Amino acid sequence: MIKNRRSQVHVSETILVLFVVIVILMLGVVVYFKFSVEKNKDLAEELSEEQATIMLAKAVGLQELSCDGTGCIDTAKFLPFKRVLGEDFDMYRRIFGRKKITITEIYPVPHDSAIDVECDVIKYIQMEYPENCGKWTIYDYNPENELGAKISTIVSLYYPEFDEYRVGRLEIEHYGDIRR
Amino acid sequence: MKRAQSEVVGLLVIVVILIFMGVIYLGFANLAGNGSLSSQRAGMETENALNALVRVNLEEYDGKTVQDLVVECANRIDCDTLGYALNEVYGAILRPGTDFSFWAKMEEEEIYSVGVCSIGVVSSYVFVRDGNYYELRLRLCNE
Amino acid sequence: MxxxxxxxxxxxxxxxxxxxxxxxxxxxxxxxxxxxxxxxxxxxxxxxxxxxxxxxxxxxxxxxxxxxxxxxxxxxxxxxxxxxxxxxxxxxxxxxxxxxxxxTQPKINERYFSVWTKKWEAPYGVSTFYYLKDKNSVILFVGPSSSSEDFVNFVGRIPSNMGIQAVDTTQFNPGDFVSTARQSSKFTVVYFGNPTYDWSTLKSQYGNFGDLEVVVVNLNEHIAEVYDTYGNKEDVFYFGDEMLYGLIFSGSKFSCTKEIAMNRFNLLTRIHLEKVGRIMSKENRPVCVDLLNEARKMLENYQFALTKTELYDLLEKVGRQNLQLEREDCPTVY
Structure with missing residues (x-):
């Protein structure tokens, strides 16, 4: 039975104000958390790019791949490195993280039949090597099939079998964040 | 009831203003970008491009290197070959649309120069041949 | 109311x-x-x-x-x-x-610390060694600075910002460094040659102030004795001057880091071994094939070498073989 309308209205008013305030608070918290998450995602991407940039500089000097102290990359080490990588993958996963590292020969310009052809043991032992292929995938770890961003740089490639220098492009595709 | 209504409206106005200010703040907070990584990579690209150039065995020129062609140019044998070789190599290895400037000096005297860009990181490489001191410089033009 | x-x-x-x-x-x-x-x-x-x-x-x-x-x-x-x-x-x-x-030392609590990097070659490039030190850690060399060129050259290669102090063996008096030890969190005394004061004597002088470690190096034999904060002795050998610098900066923590370095050495040796094998398959000149084959056998032994004598012996042999390959204009190991 409605005995005191004024007080009831007053109570309803209070409840309504509280409800509105709580809704606005919740909205504010949700917006803040979204902003926070976005900020952290940006930070993760920035750190991933920073790591990939450092890796680009480091890769040319990596003893597993480089000519000793002369600023070039030794192509004769690629296949041995891939084998060692298979045996010690965890260690290299800690070094490289979630990345794909490829080296592509760009000068002399490869024949059409060799563009994007992966150089493996079979291609290596053929007489036509290195004209029969033009690309080495040194490392590839992307367990969650994420989309990546690519950065690259020019490198000098040395073929000790023929005592010859060519030019390649070292490309690193890094995926999203810096988890290992 | 009019007083209560005006109080609620007042409260609403304050809340709306606060939300508006928050949105503006978020907008500005996201603006700051990071260009330093890309400029570091640009510097790396220039240095590596020159480093690769000086070593590469030029297929069309009997396996000679750019250093050999620079020495030939310095000895006034032939500078055109150097120009063709530079264009051929950099045409293949640089990203499409990237221009370059290249200078060669022997004992501080400029012996060869190509390209006109003035903005970009410069990388240099020195070598000695037959007792002469050579310096090569490369600039990749900023887009 | x-x-x-x-x-x-x-x-x-x-x-x-x-x-x-x-x-x-x-x-x-x-x-x-x-x-x-x-x-x-x-x-x-x-x-x-x-x-x-x-x-x-x-x-x-x-x-x-x-x-x-x-x-x-x-x-x-x-x-x-x-x-x-x-x-x-x-x-x-x-x-x-x-x-x-x-x-490096186990802890760095300071805002600033010195860093020095050196490439470790054995004889091909294996890794970059990082040496870290803050100013709270004091390292004192006690060696024959007036009579040993090896010692002088070894010390001379250390950059000044790494803050190494050196004193001649004949002039070393532990009492002179008490105030330095008082201000440090870790005090390392590195003897080159026979130690004039043993660990216990030094401990009585410096032990109350911070961690004291003593390293006794024999440059000719490439071995060292490491005494940790508690006086426990460990006999170690080092493989190359770069590793000796590492021993000095890390003290009793040397062995674990050395093991990481040796694992890496093993890995790089495997890569070079396989590289030589592959190059041999592409090589036509008999003299090069023979030289590469010899190099391959040396690298196989090198891969499994564990003792100091074997390592240094093969280090020299691999280096000489590489020079020989270079002289004959053959593809080299490194």
Whole structure:
């Protein structure tokens, strides 16, 4: 039975104000958390790019791949490195993280039949090597099939079998964040 | 009831203003970008491009290197070959649309120069041949 | 005093209601702030480790020396391939594995610390060694500076910002360094040759102030004795001057880091071994094939060498073989 309308209205008013305030608070918290998450995602991407940039500089000097102290990359080490990588993958996963590292020969310009052809043991032992292929995938770890961003740089490639220098492009595709 | 209504409206106005200010703040907070990584990579690209150039065995020129062609140019044998070789190599290895400037000096005297860009990181490489001191410089033009 | 006939119970209810609602809202905000601060602290703690790791990476591209500024004191720990920040007992303790071979004291608590990098070659490039030291750690060389060129050259190669002090063996008096030891957290005495004062004597002089370690190096035999803070002795050998520098900067923590370095050496040897095998298959000239085959056999032995004698012996042989390959204009091992 409605005995005191004024007080009831007053109570309803209070409840309504509280409800509105709580809704606005919740909205504010949700917006803040979204902003926070976005900020952290940006930070993760920035750190991933920073790591990939450092890796680009480091890769040319990596003893597993480089000519000793002369600023070039030794192509004769690629296949041995891939084998060692298979045996010690965890260690290299800690070094490289979630990345794909490829080296592509760009000068002399490869024949059409060799563009994007992966150089493996079979291609290596053929007489036509290195004209029969033009690309080495040194490392590839992307367990969650994420989309990546690519950065690259020019490198000098040395073929000790023929005592010859060519030019390649070292490309690193890094995926999203810096988890290992 | 009019007083209560005006109080609620007042409260609403304050809340709306606060939300508006928050949105503006978020907008500005996201603006700051990071260009330093890309400029570091640009510097790396220039240095590596020159480093690769000086070593590469030029297929069309009997396996000679750019250093050999620079020495030939310095000895006034032939500078055109150097120009063709530079264009051929950099045409293949640089990203499409990237221009370059290249200078060669022997004992501080400029012996060869190509390209006109003035903005970009410069990388240099020195070598000695037959007792002469050579310096090569490369600039990749900023887009 | 309540005089009004209307009654004020409604005020009481309002107060109760306000206090409860306010308390709930306050509790929510406190929890929110706590979660947010914990998250930020987690990011910050891991970020400093990532920053240090990345800075060392970038610095290690070439050999050199520098002083790093962390812009704060972070209680960094270095233990056998693991970087850490904070203390294990606290909530701000974070760890990160690193691939870098770092020879340093167990803890760096200062904002600034010196870094020196050197490429370790045996005889091909194996890794970059990082030597870290802050000013609280004191390293004192006691050696024959007036009579041994090897000693003088060895010390001369250390950059001045690494803050190494040296004194001639004949002039060394432990009492002269008591005030230095008092101000340091770790005091390492490195003897080159026979020690004039043993660990116990030095401990009685310096032991109350901080950690004391003593290293006795035999440059001719490539061996050393390491005495840790408790006087426990460990006999070690080092493979190359770069590793000896590592022994000096890491003291009793040397063995673990050395093992990481030797694993890496083994890995690089495997790569060179397989590289030589592949090049041989492409080589037509008999003299080159023979030389490469000899090199391959040496590398096979090198891969499994464990003792100091075997390692140094094969180091020399592989180096000579590579020179021979170069003279004959054949593809080289490195």
């Amino acid at each position: 309540i005089k009004s006939k209307k009654g004020n119970t409604h005020l009481l209810f309002k107060w109760i209601f306000g206090v409860i609602a306010g308390a709930i809202i306050l509790a929510f905000f406190i929890k929110f702030s706590y979660v947010h601060l914990s998250g930020e602290s987690l990011i910050e703690g891991n970020r400093i480790l990532l920053t240090v790791d990345n800075k060392l990476d970038a610095f290690g591209v070439k050999e050199g020396t520098d002083v790093f500024d962390l812009k704060g004191e972070f209680n960094l720990g270095f233990d056998c391939g693991v970087l850490s920040s904070g203390t294990p007992e606290s909530n701000n303790f974070f760890e990160r594995k690193t691939d870098k071979i770092i020879f």
